[in-house]
Amino acid sequence: MRNLITDVPGVRVGSAEDAGVGSGVTVALFEAPAVGAIATPGGAPALRDGALLAPEMTVQRVDAFVLSGGSAYGLDAPGGAMAFLAERGRGFAVGPARVPITPGAALFDLTHGGDKGWGRRTPYADLAYAAAERAGPDFALGTAGAGYGAWSCDLKGGLGSASAVTSGGFHVGALVAVNSAGRVTRGSSPHFWAASYERNGEFGGLGEGPGAPDAFDLRLSGDLPANTTLAVVATDADFDKARLTRIAIMASGGFALAIRPAFGPTDGDIVFAAATGRAAREPGPRDLTEIGALAAECLARAIARGVFSATTLALAPQRPSWRERWGTS
């Protein structure tokens, strides 16, 4: 177990960054088309080809989910993943044509340092193509991929992931790019809101802490819709779109467990969900509930890990990383 979303059989992840631009892309690529679903609890989403994920829409399966920096410009990224997949014969068959299904979402890092003067053609499609080429079982957390330019309130944000296995043997994992308006720490303390859910010291093992005096002060990165935390959760259970939508909604609780506040008007919080169906048996009602519960907790843990793993970028303006502020190693 890597404690990554790639512990879910059938899921690969790759990232690519442009240091000059100060932004990047992360692609969750499914070895075979996976059932897809979505929850959109945030107030400022930037989403491409997400409408087809509703249970009543015709297409059932996705080839990849794409997380990107660049705000709405970053919605060019899924095009690069489509090109990569099309070259390999992947995609929804429409007669002789193939249309890779690669819903994507973007977070706001336009003012987080780096040169965003890309002119008529953004770098995001090429970044997504490169990320798809690198997709595999291992990938970097922290200042990487879609989390490269991310900030989390007054700290550097980043890319996080975590996994778990249910009592019935189903795999669950989460991938997240944390660019939140709210704080993932309890005020100005190093203690994470998600501390109750930490496993094996995966984000420092500091526990809930003594309670910071400013834990409940409202500290936001700003009042503009200039944030967004983007997540993918995956399981190897064989769910249809309707049950997987329940998983996406349950998983969205992970935002509330890890970020204060969650679901705000300036965050475009989105959860993509994928079911690879690689598990040996059919999931029952209790499996559904347990997978949803663990999806929420994997997402909360992944959010904390994303910030915990980040390193400060040598760009201006910039935010200090959790490690720069509190780390000892």
Next chain:
Amino acid sequence: MRNLITDVPGVRVGSAEDAGVGSGVTVALFEAPAVGAIATPGGAPALRDGALLAPEMTVQRVDAFVLSGGSAYGLDAPGGAMAFLAERGRGFAVGPARVPITPGAALFDLTHGGDKGWGRRTPYADLAYAAAERAGPDFALGTAGAGYGAWSCDLKGGLGSASAVTSGGFHVGALVAVNSAGRVTRGSSPHFWAASYERNGEFGGLGEGPGAPDAFDLRLSGDLPANTTLAVVATDADFDKARLTRIAIMASGGFALAIRPAFGPTDGDIVFAAATGRAAREPGPRDLTEIGALAAECLARAIARGVFSATTLALAPQRPSWRERWGTS
């Protein structure tokens, strides 16, 4: 400050119970029609006249929200609140007619003891009428109103409430009837999941605890859609339906903070939101975010208070109350 939703100017609450039936109703009555909104994150909702709460629907304001036991039978309850309001000349004017707007939701307590053999006419409309008559600034928590027959997994459920004031002076409050499939305590320990958000020992002041060995075991009341936690959040800010829907969604995070798991397939979790507009000034973007954050935390605190305040019913079958199991007073 009562630490009740009635700390929000313009909000009154009343409850009524039928001990023989083992069920009850709670009405949140607005002194003047309040802007209304909703979030429905649960998988098994029982809802009446909730469709009109969507931002694009014509009616803007509600006269009351009604929480009821009785599963879908309990959706008779809003009719009793309508009768009470119609007698007093309240309601949406349609020419000479008046239609009180009283959206309602119900929780499942049909198998929680008591005589549910009511024949052709359920008791819920009369209970709602009686609850509306009693509506005022004070009301009982615990085994009362819509929480009278409620269970919370392996404990007695109940009616909870809490309030807060934002840094800008806006009032926020939550009312909840806790009948959750999941646990509000950390496994078999007395410590509440919502402990990080507790104020002034309002649910025992026990803190987060040392961590129960079974905290992360999936303990549910069952696999049937036979639960539901119902909430009302209110503020005195003057929001339109769209911004108030953002508040309802943000508030729903309180389920995740207080119940494990939240948003499951067997819970009909619903948040009604009301804006009374009695505050002296207009809310800005930051006020919106802070009100939403506090709405989530008030809801989490109210959930813990509802279970903490409950007493065991002398009905069979029954669940022991938190106080019976762990209380000293």
